[in-house]
Amino acid sequence: GENVGLHLPTLSVQEGDNSIINCAYSNSASDYFIWYKQESGKGPQFIIDIRSNMDKRQGQRVTVLLNKTVKHLSLQIAATQPGDSAVYFCAEVPTGGGNKLTFGTGTQLKVEL
Amino acid sequence: KAGVTQTPRYLIKTRGQQVTLSCSPISGHRSVSWYQQTPGQGLQFLFEYFSETQRNKGNFPGRFSGRQFSNSRSEMNVSTLELGDSALYLCASRSQGAQETQYFGPGTRLLVL
Numbered sequence: 414g415e416n417v418g419l420h421l422p423t424l425s426v427q428e429g430d431n432s433i434i435n436c437a438y439s440n441s442a443s444d445y446f447i448w449y450k451q452e453s454g455k456g457p458q459f460i461i462d463i464r465s466n467m468d469k470r471q472g473q474r475v476t477v478l479l480n481k482t483v484k485h486l487s488l489q490i491a492a493t494q495p496g497d498s499a500v501y502f503c504a505e506v507p508t509g510g511g512n513k514l515t516f517g518t519g520t521q522l523k524v525e526l
Numbered sequence: 527k528a529g530v531t532q533t534p535r536y537l538i539k540t541r542g543q544q545v546t547l548s549c550s551p552i553s554g555h556r557s558v559s560w561y562q563q564t565p566g567q568g569l570q571f572l573f574e575y576f577s578e579t580q581r582n583k584g585n586f587p588g589r590f591s592g593r594q595f596s597n598s599r600s601e602m603n604v605s606t607l608e609l610g611d612s613a614l615y616l617c618a619s620r621s622q623g624a625q626e627t628q629y630f631g632p633g634t635r636l637l638v639l
Contacts, residue, residue, distance in 0.1 A: 447627060456530075456616050456630035457569075502569065513582050514559075514618075514628065516569040 421500060423521040432490040434520045436503030441484060443505035447514070448477060448488045452499045460488070460501075490522075498524045528553065530619050530631035538637045544605040547634045551598050551619030557581075558600040559628060560592060563614040572615075575600050604636075612638045 426432045438446070444465040449457035461472045463479050463486075470477050476489040486503050500521050504514040531550045539545050551558050559582075560572040571584040575594035592602040598619075604611055614635050618628035 449630075454632075456618075456632045459627050459629060462627055513571045513574065513584070514561075514569075515571070518568050 421519050421521045423523060425523045425525055426493050428493060428495060428524055428526050430493055432488075432493045432497070432522060434488045434490075434501045434522065436486040436488075436517045436520075438484050438486060438503065438505045438515075438517070440505055440507060440515070441481070442508045443515075444508045445506035446477070446479060446486055447504045447506070448475075448486075449502045449504060449516075450497075450499045451502065451519070457502060493522075493524050495524045495526065498522055530617055530629055532615075532617050532631040532634050534634060535632065536635050536637075538639060539607050540639050541607055541609060543607050544603060545607060545636060546601055546603045547615055547617075547636075549600045549602075549617030549619075549631060551600070551617075552621075552629055555619035555621050555629075556598050557620040558594055558598065559618045559620070560600070560602050561616040561618065561630075562586070563616060563633070564610075564612070569616070572602065607638045609638050612636060 447462040448460040450460050451457045461475050461477050463470045463477045468479050474491045478487045500519045502519045503517045533548045557576045559574040561569050563569045572586055573580055573592050574582040578594045589605045594600045614633040616630050616633045618630045620628045
């Protein structure tokens with residue numbers, strides 16, 4: 414896939430367990446963060462987003478946590494399923510919006526049956 | 527609504543040639559951004575277009591250019607192709623609403639021989 418050369422960190426979980434994927438961001442001025450999921454051969458798919466004035470946001474089976482003090486973002490996936498296997502990217506949006514997303518290197522999630 | 531579409535999906539070119547990639551955004555979306563994804567560099571922002579104007583640009587050489595048409599469709603062009611231009615080129619569109627999420631197309635995989 415597109416990310417093999419980056420030596421992506423890999424998280425292996427058992428089906429049904431919860432997954433936690435972490436991301437450190439660099440720009441303290443970023444005011445909006447997005448998690449994307451990318452399956453092999455496909456473009457990134459939006460999962461969930463969070464604004465900098467929040468520290469937690471929940472979606473369907475997913476929760477994003479934001480710690481601005483240490484510039485850390487995490488994605489929690491509950492009851493992980495085989496279909497969750499993919500590369501997960503966090504992306505930050507600079508203050509003022511715009512479309513210049515800065516992506517992290519990504520984490521490969523492998524769900525074992 | 528149909529998602530972001532990109533054509534062609536796959537392309538093989540030789541060094542020195544030029545290539546044009548096309549992107550049709552989600553209906554109603556006026557902002558289109560382009561990204562390059564490679565194993566070595568990950569996902570990198572190329573440029574953003576809104577209302578036929580380039581609004582933001584990443585750190586790529588002038589061989590990479592783009593344009594947007596009045597119907598919001600966008601094209602990007604790479605001239606004098608180099609081996610290192612082999613990548614997955616992703617297009618993303620965004621509405622003008624408060625939700626700033628970008629939605630990605632499936633990408634065009636370019637191989638330069």
